[in-house]
Amino acid sequence: MKSKDTSLEQLDHKIAALKKLEKQQLLELRQSAQNVIHHLSPVNLLKDTVQKVTASPDLRLSVMDTALGIGAGILGKRLFVGRSSNLLKKTGGLALEFLLSNFVRKQIPLLRRKRLNGMDTD
Known part of the structure; x- marks a missing residue:
């Protein structure tokens, strides 16, 4: 037991x-x-992404180039279209915005390289 x-x-x-x-x-x-x-959470994901972007100089420059390109495209569209309600003008404005955004985004790194090369030769 x-x-x-x-x-x-x-x-x-x-x-x-x-x-x-x-x-x-x-x-x-x-x-x-x-x-x-x-x-x-979305806030933490965004915060982590921003920290990574600001930590990487190449990525930061790329984001700045893209933002400047988009800004230039929007400004060009606003100047071209204005307050017009013409459909053809609005479509042309969208095309201008796209072309101008891409052009500026691609030209900024070239200008930056030229400026750095010019500084090296001085």
């Missing part, structure tokens, strides 16, 4: 240990899920 009591006690101890382990694992799972949710 004593053998049966000790085996039941051992079984109870093992069950208690497993329940404790289950609670601990559940707590760790919840914490890791909260970390994943925190890191995948």
Whole structure:
């Protein structure tokens, strides 16, 4: 009978240990899920992306070139189209915006290289 009591006690101890382990694992799972949710929130994704862009000089220059190109395209379209409601003029404005954006975006690195080469020869 004593053998049966000790085996039941051992079984109870093992069950208690497993329940404790289950609670601990559940707590760790919840914490890791909260970390994943925190890191995948749109604000944190945007913040991480901005930090990476500002840390990389090549990427930063590329983003600036693109932004300047888009700005030049929008400005050119505004100047060309104005407040016109003419469909043909608006379509031409879109084409001008696209062409001007690409032209400026491609010319900025060339101008930057020319400026750096000019500084090297001085």
